[in-house]
Amino acid sequence: MKFRNKSPLDIIIDRDSSVPIYLQIVQRIRDLINSGALLPGFRLPPERRLAEALGVNRSTVFQAYRELKTDALVGAHVGRGTVVVHRASPESELGEVRKLSWGQLVREGRTRQPDPLLRDLLQLTERQDVISLAIGLPDPELLPLEAFREIQEKLFEDVGAQVMLHCPTEGHTPLRETLSEWMAMRAIHCDASEVLVLSGSQQGLDLAARLFLDPGDTVIVEEPSYFGALQVFRAAQARLIGVPTDSNGMCTDVLARILERYRPKLIYTLPTYQNPSGAVMSLERRHHLLELAYRHHIPIIEDDPYSELRYDGEPIPPLKALDDHGYVLYLSTFSKILFPGLRIGWLVAPRPVINQFVLVKQAVDLHSNTPGQWIMDRFMRDGRYEPHINSARNVYARRRDMMEEALIRHQIPDFTWRKPTGGFYFWCRLPDDVERSQLLTQAAEAGVSFLPGWPCFAFGTDESHVRLNFSYASPEQISEGVARLMAVVQRATFEPPLARRAQIGTSPIV
Ligand SMILES: Cc1ncc(COP(=O)(O)O)c(C=O)c1O
Structure with a gap:
């Protein structure tokens, strides 16, 4: 016998089974609740209707509903009948579920980061007060x-x-x-x-x-x-x-x-x-x-x-x-x-x-x-692509020149660079006696960011370079950014390192 009523409640009674009928009803409804087929709020049919549909005594259905109530799967509400209140979670049967150790599941080497300091240069660049000479992106203002x-x-x-x-x-x-x-x-x-x-x-x-x-x-x-x-x-x-x-x-x-x-x-x-x-x-x-x-x-x-x-x-x-x-x-x-x-x-x-x-x-x-x-x-x-390239090329060529002028204007001894003939970057060599470990943090505090050179080496051992981007910042920002950076580098030549580090999160570095 089946109870079907355009509803997800689908019960078949096996009269040859040794399992008492009321328990068959309990088991079926419990399965439907656990599987999510019956969601919290679903109203079970009144006892009399379900008993008629299944061809069983009303007391059998009464007993089944009582069992479900005892299990806290359904609740009886005056005026609303018997309602599913809870999807039994596997937890309740399993006892305490152990916390997943995601770190151990990840394949060896997949997410190794050379240093947390690198994690969020991009986030740094989103700060209004930090001029980004770090990331390698086109200037959004120039895009068509x-x-x-x-x-x-x-x-x-x-x-x-x-x-x-x-x-x-x-x-x-x-x-x-x-x-x-x-x-x-x-x-x-x-x-x-x-x-x-x-x-x-x-x-x-x-x-x-x-x-x-x-x-x-x-x-x-x-x-x-x-x-x-x-x-x-x-x-x-x-x-x-x-x-x-x-x-x-x-x-x-x-x-x-x-x-x-x-x-x-x-x-x-x-x-x-x-x-x-x-x-x-x-x-x-x-x-x-x-x-x-x-x-x-x-x-x-x-x-x-x-x-x-x-x-x-x-x-x-x-x-x-x-x-x-x-x-x-x-x-x-x-x-x-x-x-x-x-x-x-x-x-x-x-x-x-x-x-x-x-x-x-x-x-x-x-x-x-x-x-x-x-x-x-x-x-x-x-x-439209070629004209766009040509105008972008003109703008970036001027910014490159501006960056070089700013580097010359604020030049400090032994800070050298290679002027690029294309692309987005100046590759600069720091003076030997600059304390490098805190340079990025100090620069961020001074309102400018750059890409430290060491992640660009196979073993991250060369700390002598920085990469400066000239495509993303406006011409005024380039001048100001270089001035700020040069001041930081100059100070780092004399000052002992700070014991602080910038709070940095996770974003791609390009
Ligand atoms: C040398 C190089 N290769 C690949 C990429 C990734 O570029 P895309 O945005 O097309 O994935 C970049 C981005 O900075 C890059 O500089």
Whole structure:
């Protein structure tokens, strides 16, 4: 016999069972409450109605309801009948539940942080009183918000909901085509099928680590290098080997000697307007690097977010453009020129490698954000990208010059820097006798932030540099920020360290 009444109360009585009928009713209702099928507030049928429906005595139902009341699963209310009051929690049957030790569950090495001091430079930059020379972001004031709004509205009108639905893991097909054409501007000739749209180029680094790295594998990185990449490789438990750089980029003669002793799985390089050093790898070294990769059979990840931000000199072709043998996996992004929150980057790689990346990416996020890809594609097809780059380039070139003027104006002995010919950063060397450990805290107190150089080294041992960004702050802030920083550095040369440390939380450092 079943009680069904368009309600979740679904009871079957087994008259052949040795379990008394009232207990069968109790058990069933308890199960329904525990599973969440009957929620608090659900009104059980009056005893008489349920008894009739089940073909049992009213006293049987009365006994069942009484049992449920004793278990505090239901309550009787005058005028409301018998109501579910409580979803029995497993706790009540299990006794005391032990606290989960999340720290022990996390895989070894996944979330290792080199120092809590680094955790929240971004939060620091959100403080109105702190001028940010720390993070590597475009100036939001320069971004073409109005153009994006227009395109988005038009897309909603013309295309409708499709703009917000799934798209292929490889990326929105028209955007892949547009990007493959755009790559020709960087002397990279590729087909749309060799382009994979990523959720930021950071995802390309992560996917590469997932695809290629086993714990203990060796990865060659420049020193200094992009902090976010080192983090990815460390999380994959790779062994990092740093190759020094100078103003011509990675010292490939040192790399040649390293490759005689080690068999790395990957070489990671930022040949153009390096983050953090601003260095540009010479053409000669680019050829040498490729030659070494071919000879030792090692793929190269070329990370190129900044090459379009060139302020002086002639462009040098990316490694990918010089690579005749499909060794280079080329990463780039819109984050430095357009909205970083779009999270759109891309990979150019041989088709079989793209297919491998696609399989891993599918498991990670199915595909990158669809509306952003549609908007970016329209923005580029409408011919708005190039003029935007040109105007951003002019503005940032002036800010770079302003930063240099400010550095000269407030110069202190032995504080040296390399003037970048593109990108976002000055890489500065601190005087030897500066007390570094509290510098970031002291700078924050003085109202300016910067990126300390040491996280950009494989073992975080070099504390002699700081990275200063000139794209994010306004021209006035750049002058003031440099003045504040120089005063702090000057004081730190003489003052003993403070025993305090800034309160810093968690955000990405780029
Ligand atoms: C060298 C380098 N690679 C990758 C990234 C990550 O960029 P995206 O926002 O595209 O993930 C950054 C951002 O700062 C970067 O500087």
